[in-house]
Amino acid sequence: MISIKNTNILQLLLLLFLLTSCKGNNNSEQDLSDNKSKKTFVLKEGPNLTNEYVNSKKNAIEHFYNKNWPHNSLNGGFLVAKNGHIIYEKYEGLANNKTKTEMTSSSSLHIASVSKVMTATAVLKLIDQNKLDLEQKVTTLLKGFPYPNVTIKNLLSHRSGIRNYSYFTDKKEIWDRHKILTNQDIVNLLITKKIDLEFRTDSRFSYCNTNYAILALIIEKVTGQKYKEAMKTIIFKPLGMNDTYVFDYDKDRQTANPSYRGNFSLYYWDYLDAIYGDKNIYSTPRDLLKFDMGRNDPDFFKPELLKKAFIGYSNERKGLNNYGLGMRMINWETGQNFYFHNGWWHGNTSAYITLPEEKVTIIALSNKFNRMTYKVRNLAALFGDYPFKLDDNGNGE
Template sequence: MKFPKYIYIPLLASALFLGSCKEKEKNIASHETEIIDSDALSPYKIKDKKLDPKYIEDKKKSLDLFFEKNWPNNSMNGSFLVAKNGKIIYEKYEGKSNFSTDEKINSTTPIHVASVTKVLTATAVLRLVDREKLSLEDKVNKILPSFPYEEITIKMLLNHRSGLPNYAYFADDTKVWERSKMLHNQDILDLLAKHKFGLYFKPDRKFGYCNTNYAILALVIEKVTGKNYRTAMKEMIFEPLGMKNTFVFDYEKHKDTASQSYKGNKVLYENNHLDDVYGDKNVYSTPRDLLKFDMATYSDQFLNSVLVSEAFKGYSYEHKGTKNYGLGIRMLEWETGEKLYYHNGWWHGNTSSYVKLKTDTVAIIALSNKYTLKTYKVWKLAPLFGQYPIKLDKDDVTN
């Protein structure tokens, strides 16, 4: 399958140093760092003026204090980055990707981003929609004929309104699956076709977050492109955006070499039969690579503005509240009009958070491979950059 010529041209060239791993790198945030060079700015007219040095210095002080209070005594074991207008104004790297081999985490260390993978999977689907290879309203069984639920559409998978059961639950039933065998995406589809498990609710009736939706979307990508999900993601997203340290985990190939996953006490998490399913998880990336992706979402050349609008709007208003879900992105919507977009992730000991302050062109990214809930607190930094009705403890960002 051929994609437009512009896709194969790296739109984002890194001006970041990619030097050797040094322990001092965890304190690398000492200057403004360009994530895109001048030649690559043309498709991304995103307030590309220089940031005021005073603005950068003020934000750094607040962010450094937040980091030290959130992860004191080098306790993060991961990576943290904040950028404005595509420029890194703060980043930290601490800990080890593998305690047994003493490999340290640095700016080029890919960490399992868990469910932040859904943001990337959704984007690949939307790019196929953009090329008119499929439609958001297409029934899933139009693309995957053995899919047994006739009412479910591509959009319902993307916004978690399908009602599908969670594969992690039915694959745990020994009458359904032998846990000594690795489960794959095609196995999930085959099990759905064979057993026709009952839906949790009628399609499009309500929101129900479910990993099965994105495991099936990965198969949709494969069917439409004629390529394995790993290859399709590389060609549609990772390579065009210069995400050189991002890949889709392959159990047999990467189980011993990829960043490992640890419990809070540094005990290694063992892999299990669910570790080779992709689409809902299993992308490994770095904050710098995710920033390249974040910047691309502002460009019509990457994804047309109509589809961007479709992605960044809520679809579930059955219950009052600020929480909602778009197409592969969570959001907080306040009655006052402010919106905050984000996605968190958890798998084994890996926790992740990608926060997008779209109005302010700010990205906040935190990844950790040692279990901690503190990763999820970074969204509270939003008031540092714009008007958001979020209570930020001043003690966390001021002396």
């Protein structure tokens, strides 16, 4: 019989402990997309809709669509759903005018600032997993960050006071616009060029793309993944969003569906087209429906945390319009609330409307400039007590 010395046994036990510890602490994809239950997340549709209900809504929606986008003028995708069930959808026009590729349900379009809703959701997911804290100072995450009072919450709610990168990088003494700007470049410029705050942090609201470009860097810092991979791990893959991706400026310019002006003339790439977090997610109406169903599911993350996204944080002056955590809203004195986010980048326009009480989702995307995209908010009046009229004009981003 072979005898093993006690010292060897201790060494083996120590080695086993170290291997187990490394396995448990790695920043794996499974860990990042983990749910509270440690099980794979499954999208759940709500109760089925009766044919009578569907037909009553479908006729009104179709009339609205034909009135606002005659002759295939949307050039994109449009969808209305309740309980996760699609009541009406339509895809018209050309995803690519040069190749004459027709628009379909799987045509991924740039969703512009609706990307902010997804970035915010990823941040909330990391908070849910105790990898971030809503009140955490950005200085604890990004080395050299020059604004000591700015928190994650300030970035999410556009109350940081940081200036919009598109306004200070257009000055030649700040940035050479022949060079492509990156997210890290933005932070470096804030530090090295000593860009002052526009106003004292948390003193008021100012919609600012820089906030979400910084949040994307924070997602990368916490996950150890590039933003495009982290978003796939945290949101796209768990929710089955197979036609959704983060645009990579170096890799995707030849394959991404282009952006057009109203006359189908092409928008060319510019020095701001590599920035992500505030924009640069491509998606489809069906994938955005999956996203809406997922983020409103109590199994995706804690309902009390999601509830914070639907609270308005800008109440300095009395008014109807407000902003939560990656979510625009209208709060009427009657107590009724309307939640949405619009997007606009180059010729891309997008509208994402979520009605949690009615479990209704309304999506419109177009890659040929058209302000009518924003009018889809008026369809909310078909499902609840919303003071919209179907022939009212919509608003921009």
